[in-house]
Amino acid sequence: MGSDQTQRHQLAVVDLTDESMKPGSEAWVSACGVVRRALEEDGCFIALYDKVSPVLCDSVLSALDELFDLPVETKKQLTSNKPFHSYFGVSWLPLYESVAIDNVLSNDGCQKFAHIMWPQGNDRFCEIMTEYGKLTEGLDRLAKRMVFDSYGVDKDRCDSFLESNDYLLRFLKYRKPEKDESDLGLHAHSDLTLLSILHQLNFGGLEVKPKGKDYWIEVDASPSSFVIMAGDALKMWSNGRVHSCEHRVVMKKTERPRYCVGFFSFNGKTMEVPEELVDDHNPLRYKPFDNYDYLRFCDTSKIKDPAKVRLATFCGVL
Numbered sequence: 538m539g540s541d542q543t544q545r546h547q548l549a550v551v552d553l554t555d556e557s558m559k560p561g562s563e564a565w566v567s568a569c570g571v572v573r574r575a576l577e578e579d580g581c582f583i584a585l586y587d588k589v590s591p592v593l594c595d596s597v598l599s600a601l602d603e604l605f606d607l608p609v610e611t612k613k614q615l616t617s618n619k620p621f622h623s624y625f626g627v628s629w630l631p632l633y634e635s636v637a638i639d640n641v642l643s644n645d646g647c648q649k650f651a652h653i654m655w656p657q658g659n660d661r662f663c664e665i666m667t668e669y670g671k672l673t674e675g676l677d678r679l680a681k682r683m684v685f686d687s688y689g690v691d692k693d694r695c696d697s698f699l700e701s702n703d704y705l706l707r708f709l710k711y712r713k714p715e716k717d718e719s720d721l722g723l724h725a726h727s728d729l730t731l732l733s734i735l736h737q738l739n740f741g742g743l744e745v746k747p748k749g750k751d752y753w754i755e756v757d758a759s760p761s762s763f764v765i766m767a768g769d770a771l772k773m774w775s776n777g778r779v780h781s782c783e784h785r786v787v788m789k790k791t792e793r794p795r796y797c798v799g800f801f802s803f804n805g806k807t808m809e810v811p812e813e814l815v816d817d818h819n820p821l822r823y824k825p826f827d828n829y830d831y832l833r834f835c836d837t838s839k840i841k842d843p844a845k846v847r848l849a850t851f852c853g854v855l
C-alpha cells in the first residue's frame with residue numbers, strides 16, 4: 538500500500554554531531570521540538586552521532602563474527618532472571634539470533650558475559666564492548682535530556698531519572714534467507730523499553746511503521762546513524778503522548794549476515810507520569826509502574842496483545 542506515501546514520509550534526522558548544540562541554545566530548543574514531534578508521530582528519529590568511530594564499528598563487527606561463530610549450545614547458556622534478557626533464537630524466526638550483555642556499564646557486566654561465551658574470558662571483546670557501551674550511553678543520555686526538556690521537565694529530574702536507568706546491549710545476527718525461505722528477519726513488534734537505540738552495523742533491513750499509518754519506512758544503515766526509538770515504558774512515562782514504535786526487519790539480498798546492535802534502556806525504580814504531562818486535555822492515563830514488572834507481565838501471553846491493550850491492562854487508569 539502507498540509506496541508514494543512511503544517515499545514522501547521521511548523520518549526526522551537530528552544532527553547531534555554539532556558541538557555548539559548546547560542545552561538552552563536556539564539550536565537545542567529547536568532540535569528538542571523535532572525530537573518530540575518525531576517521537577509522538579513516528580515513535581522514532583535518526584540521530585547523527587559521530588562519537589562511535591568507523592574503526593570502532595569495524596572492531597564491533599569482527600567481534601560479533603567471532604561471537605556468533607560459537608556453538609549454539611554455548612550461546613544458549615546465557616540465561617537471566619529478567620525476561621527478554623537471555624539468548625534468543627526460535628524456530629519461527631529462522632534467520633534471527635541474539636545474545637545480550639546486561640548491565641553493560643557495570644564493572645563486571647562484560648566480564649560475566651565473556652566468561653559464559655569463552656571459559657577463559659575475552660579481554661579484547663570486553664574492551665570493545667565497554668567502549669561501545671559508554672559512547673552509546675552518551676547518546677542515550679542526550680536523547681532523554683531532549684525528551685525531558687521538550688516536555689518542560691527539568692534537568693535535575695532528568696538526572697535522577699537517568700541514575701536509575703539500566704542498560705542491556707543486545708547483539709543481533711540475521712543470516713541470509715535460503716531460496717524459498719521468507720525474508721522476514723524479525724516480526725513486527727514494539728519494544729518494552731524506555732528507549733531502544735538501534736545501530737545497523739553493515740546493512741539496512743529495519744523498517745518502521747509511523748503511528749496510524751499502514752505503510753513501512755525503510756531505515757538506511759550507516760556507521761554514524763542511530764535509530765532512537767521509544768518503547769512502551771516511555772509511552773507510559775509520557776502519559777501516552779510518545780508513540781511506542783512498531784518495527785520489523787526484512788532481510789535485504791546480501792551474501793553476508795546482517796548485524797545490528799541494540800542499546801536498550803529500562804528503569805530500575807518505580808516510574809510515574811510527571812505532573813508536567815498531565816492537564817485537563819491530557820488526564821492521567823497510567824498509574825505508577827515498575828519497568829521490570831512490566832517485562833514479567835509481558836513475558837506470558839500478554840506480549841502478543843497489541844501494545845495499546847497490554848499497556849492499558851498493565852497499569853491503565855480506568
Ligand SMILES: O=C(O)CCC(=O)C(=O)O
Pocket residue numbers: 707709723728735737742743784785786797799
Ligand atoms: O535488528 C534490528 O534492526 C531490530 C532489532 C529489534 O527490533 C529488537 O531487538 O527489538
Ligand SMILES: [Fe+2]
Pocket residue numbers: 726727728733784
Ligand atoms: Fe525491537
